[in-house]
Amino acid sequence: xxxxxxxxxxxxxxxxxxxxxxxxxxxxxxxxxEPGGIFGFLGPNxxxxxxxxxxxxxLMTITSGRAIVAGIDVASDPDGxxxxxxxxxxxxxxxxxxxGRELLQLQGRLFAMSxxxxxxxxxxxxxxxxxxxxxxxxxxxxxxxxxxxLDLASALVHRPEVLFLDEPTTGLDPASRIVVWDEVRxxxxxxxxxxxxxxxxxxxxxLCDQLAIIDxxxxxxxxxxxxxxxxxxxxxxxxxxxxxxxxxxxxxxxTRDRVAGQVQEVRS
Amino acid sequence: xxxxxxxxxxxxxxxIRQPDALLPTLFIxxxxxxxxxxxxxxxxxxxxxxxxxxxxxxxxQLPMSLITxxxxxxxxxxxxxxxxxxxxxKLRATxxxxxxxxxxxxxxxxxxSILISTVMIxxxxxxxxxxxxxxxxxxxxxxLIAGWALVFSGLMQLLALKTRSxxxxxxxxxxxxxxxxxxxSLVPREQLSRPMEIAASLNPxxxxxxxxxxxxxxxxxxxxxxxxxxxxxxGLAATLALSVRAVNRYD
Ligand SMILES: Nc1ncnc2c1ncn2[C@@H]1O[C@H](COP(=O)(O)OP(=O)(O)OP(=O)(O)O)[C@@H](O)[C@H]1O
Ligand SMILES: [Mg+2]
Numbered sequence: 001x002x003x004x005x006x007x008x009x010x011x012x013x014x015x016x017x018x019x020x021x022x023x024x025x026x027x028x029x030x031x032x033x034e035p036g037g038i039f040g041f042l043g044p045n046x047x048x049x050x051x052x053x054x055x056x057x058x059l060m061t062i063t064s065g066r067a068i069v070a071g072i073d074v075a076s077d078p079d080g081x082x083x084x085x086x087x088x089x090x091x092x093x094x095x096x097x098x099x100g101r102e103l104l105q106l107q108g109r110l111f112a113m114s115x116x117x118x119x120x121x122x123x124x125x126x127x128x129x130x131x132x133x134x135x136x137x138x139x140x141x142x143x144x145x146x147x148x149x150l151d152l153a154s155a156l157v158h159r160p161e162v163l164f165l166d167e168p169t170t171g172l173d174p175a176s177r178i179v180v181w182d183e184v185r186x187x188x189x190x191x192x193x194x195x196x197x198x199x200x201x202x203x204x205x206x207l208c209d210q211l212a213i214i215d216x217x218x219x220x221x222x223x224x225x226x227x228x229x230x231x232x233x234x235x236x237x238x239x240x241x242x243x244x245x246x247x248x249x250x251x252x253x254x255t256r257d258r259v260a261g262q263v264q265e266v267r268s
Numbered sequence: 269x270x271x272x273x274x275x276x277x278x279x280x281x282x283x284i285r286q287p288d289a290l291l292p293t294l295f296i297x298x299x300x301x302x303x304x305x306x307x308x309x310x311x312x313x314x315x316x317x318x319x320x321x322x323x324x325x326x327x328x329q330l331p332m333s334l335i336t337x338x339x340x341x342x343x344x345x346x347x348x349x350x351x352x353x354x355x356x357x358k359l360r361a362t363x364x365x366x367x368x369x370x371x372x373x374x375x376x377x378x379x380x381s382i383l384i385s386t387v388m389i390x391x392x393x394x395x396x397x398x399x400x401x402x403x404x405x406x407x408x409x410x411x412l413i414a415g416w417a418l419v420f421s422g423l424m425q426l427l428a429l430k431t432r433s434x435x436x437x438x439x440x441x442x443x444x445x446x447x448x449x450x451x452x453s454l455v456p457r458e459q460l461s462r463p464m465e466i467a468a469s470l471n472p473x474x475x476x477x478x479x480x481x482x483x484x485x486x487x488x489x490x491x492x493x494x495x496x497x498x499x500x501x502x503g504l505a506a507t508l509a510l511s512v513r514a515v516n517r518y519d
Contacts, residue, residue, distance in 0.1 A: 059357055061519050079363040087361040093354020097282040109274045110362040154358070 004071055006162050006193040007033035007056060012065035014051050025051040027217035028065070033195060033210070035161075038188050040208030041197040044252055048217040049197040050090055053166045056195070057087045070161045083111070086155030086192075090166040092147050094139050100126065100150050101135040104157060111158040118157075125153040129183060145176030152183060156192075163187060165196040169203060181207055201244040213251045221251045271364040275372025283342065283380055293340040294384055297333035298391060304329050308454060319456050321485045327397040330388070331480035332453045334409070335473065337384050338417035339441075339448060343373040344424030348437045351428065360518070367512040370425050374418055374508075381417035385410045397484070405483040408493065415500035416476050420444070422507030429514040451477050475499040 014026040026048040033039045043049050054060040056067050058078040067074040070084035095103060101122050108118025126132045129149040134142065139150065148168060155163060168184065169177040177200075184207060188194050198204055204211055205225050213221040221228055225244055232242045232250055283290065309325040320328055347370070350356040359369050389399070389406065399405045427440040450467045451474045457465055468474045479496025482489045 054357075057361055059360055082361055082363040085361075087358070089354055089357055091354030091357075093350070093356070093358045095278075095282075095350065095355045096353075097285055098278065102278075102281075106274065106278055107362070110271060110359070110364050112363075151358075 003035055005032045005068075006035040006070060007031060007039075007195060008068040009052075009056065010066045012052065012055055012067060013063045014048070014055055014060065015063045025217055026055070029214065029217070029219055031212060031219070033193065035193045036188075036191065037209045038184065038194040038196065038207050040204040040211045041195065041214065042199075042201070042204055042211060042248060043197075043214035045199075047214045049214060050166055052214070053089070053164055053195070053197060057085060057164050058082055059087075083158065084161045086158070086160035086163040088148075088151045088155040088163075088165045088168060090170070090197075092151040094147055094151060094154075096140040097138065099136050099138055100131050100142070100146075103139060103150065104154055107154045107157045113158075121157055125156060128156075128186075129153045130179075145172050145179070148172060148176070148180060149183070152180065156187065160192060162193045162195065165194065167197055167199060170199060177203070201248055205244045213248060215252045221247065270368075272368040272371045272375060275359075275368055276375035279343070279346070279373045279376035280379060282346065283376060286342075289342050289345075290380075290384075293337055293342075294387060296340070297336040298388065300336060301326065301329050301333040301388075301392070304332070304454070319459075319485070321400070323398065323400075323485060324396050326392055326395050327484050328481065329453075330392050330397055330484060331409075331477050332448075332451070334385050334388060334413045334480060335416060335477055336448060337388060338381055338413050339420045339444065341377050341417055341421030341424060343377050343421040344428045344437050344441070345434070347373055347425050348428035348432070348434045351432050352434060366515045366518070370422075370429070370511045370515050371508075373425065374421055374511075377417050377421050378414050381414040382410050385413045399484050400487045401483040405487070409480050409483050412476060412479055412496055412500060415497070415504055416473075419500060419503035419507055422504070422511050426507060426511050426514055429511065429518060447471055447473050450474075453477070472499045472503060 009029055009031040012026055012029040013024070016023045016025055029048070029052055041049055041052065051060070055062050056069055056074065058074055058081050062075055069081050072080040072084065074081050098106070104122035104125055105115075105118045108121050109115065113121065123132075126135045129152060131146060131150060131153070134146060139147065142150065152165070152168065155165075165184070169180050172180065181203065184194055184196070196207070208225065210224055211222070211228060212219050223231070228247045229242045229244065232238075232247050236242075236250065238246060305324075305326045312320060312325045312328070314320055314322065314324050317325075347356070350359075356369070360366065389397075389409075399409065401408070423444070424437060424441055428437045431437060431440075450464075450471045452460055452468050457468055457474065457478070460468060475495045476499055479493050482492045
C-alpha cells in the first residue's frame with residue numbers, strides 16, 4: 001500500500017539576497033516524510049534547517065523547487081497548508097504581555113474557532129503541557145521550559161496533521177528536555193506527523209524513526225537511525241558500535257580529530 | 269468575529285496593561301503645554317491678541333499638545349518587538365489575512381487616542397480652555413486626532429516592517445518629531461517669518477493643527493476643517509495601502 005507523504009519536497013532552493021550579495025542557504029533539498037512518524041532533520045549551525053522549515057511552513061517564499069505538505073502545494077495554497085500544520089519555531093515566539101490562556105485562546109480564534117471552543121481547547125492544551133497552574137499569569141514570567149511547552153501547545157490548537165518543531169529543546173535543562181520529548185511522543189501517538197530539527201543527536205536517536213542530515217544546504221544522509229549507523233559500520237571500522245554522533249561527524253566531514261584540531265587552533 | 273477585531277482587542281488589552289508606556293504619552297504633551305503657555309502667555313494676553321478670540325493662550329496651544337500625544341503611538345514598537353521575538357511569524361503561520369496583523373494593531377490605537385485626547389481636553393478645562401464649537405467640535409477634534417494617530421502609527425509600522433529593527437523604528441519616530449515643530453505652533457501661520465511660513469505650508473501637520481485650533485477658538489470654519497480631514501484622509505489611505513502591501517510581501 002502506498003500512502004501519500006505528509007511532506008514532499010522536491011529540489012527546494014532558497015537564495016537570500018542581502019547587502020553583500022546572495023547567499024544560497026538551501027541548495028536543492030528533496031525529502032519525503034511518511035505520515036505518522038517523527039522525522040528528524042539534523043545539521044550543523046547554518047546548514048539550512050530553519051530555512052527549510054520556514055519554506056515548508058509558508059513563512060518564506062521558495063526560490064525554486066516545490067513543496068507539498070499534507071497533500072497541499074505550499075506555494076499555491078498557503079492558507080490551506082496553514083490550516084493543516086502546526087508550527088513552533090526556533091525562537092519560541094510568544095506574546096509576553098498575554099497570559100498563557102489568552103495566547104492559546106487567541107490562537108484558536110485565529111483558526112476560526114468560536115470563543116467557547118477556543119476556551120475549551122485552551123484548557124485541554126494547558127492540561128496537556130502541564131501549565132494549568134500558570135495559565136493566568138503573564139508569559140513574561142514563565143521559565144524557558146514553560147515557554148517552550150506553551151509554544152508547543154499553541155502549535156496544536158487546531159489539531160494539525162503535521163507538526164513542525166524547529167529545535168524544540170534547545171536551551172532547556174535535561175529534565176525539561178525529557179518533558180518535551182514525552183509530549184512530542186504523545187502528540188505523535190495521537191496521530192500527528194512530526195518534523196523536528198535538532199542539534200542533539202541523542203534526541204534524534206530517542207525520538208525519530210527517520211532522519212536526514214543537511215550540511216551547507218544539501219542533504220548528505222537519509223534513513224532510519226539504525227540504518228545510518230549500520231551503513232557507517234560497514235564502511236568504516238571504528239572498533240565499536242557507531243553512535244549517531246559518529247554518523248553525524250562522518251557525514252559532515254568533521255571528524256573528531258579535525259574538530260579537536262580546530263579547537264586547538266582557536267586556543268593557540 | 270473578524271480577525272482584525274480579534275487582534276485589535278488583544279493589542280488594546282496589552283496597551284492598558286502597560287500603563288508605563290501610556291504615561292509619557294500623556295505627560296510629555298502636557299508638559300509642553302504648560303511650558304509653552306508659561307513662556308509665551310504674557311506676550312499673548314487674552315485682550316489684545318485677536319487670534320485668541322477671547323480665550324487664553326492655552327486654548328491656542330492645546331491642539332499642538334493633542335497632536336504631540338497622537339505622535340507617540342506604541343503600535344510600531346510592539347510590532348517590531350514581535351518581529352524580533354518571533355511572535356509575528358507565529359501569527360503569519362495562521363490562516364488569517366496578513367493585513368489584519370497590522371490593521372488590528374492600528375485599530376487599537378483609535379480608542380487609546382480618543383481616551384488620551386479626552387483626558388487632555390479635560391485637564392485644560394479648569395485652566396479656562398473651552399471648545400468654541402461645542403460637543404460637535406469636541407467630537408470632530410477627537411476624530412481628527414485619532415485619524416492623525418493612525419497615520420503616524422501606520423508610518424511607523426511601515427518602518428518596522430521594512431527594517432525589522434527596534435533601533436531603526438525608534439530613530440524613525442525621532443526623525444519625524446521635527447515635523448511637529450515646523451508648524452505654526454506658537455503663532456498663526458500668517459505671523460510666521462516668510463521661510464517658516466513656506467515650510468509650515470508644505471507640512472501636512474499644519475493643516476491638522478489648524479483644523480483643531482479653529483474648532484477650539486472660532487467654531488465651525490468648514491474650509492479649514494475640510495483641509496484638515498482631507499490631509500488625514502489622504503495620509504491614512506496612503507499609509508494603510510503601503511502597510512498592507514508591506515505585510516503581504518513580507519518574506
Ligand atoms: N534572512 C537571512 N538573510 C541572509 N542570510 C540568511 C538569512 N537567514 C539565514 N541566512 C543564512 O542561511 C544559512 C542557513 O541558515 P539557517 O538559519 O537555515 O540555518 P540552521 O541550520 O537553522 O542553523 P542553526 O542551527 O544555527 O539554527 C546561514 O548561512 C545563514 O547565515
Ligand atoms: Mg535554525
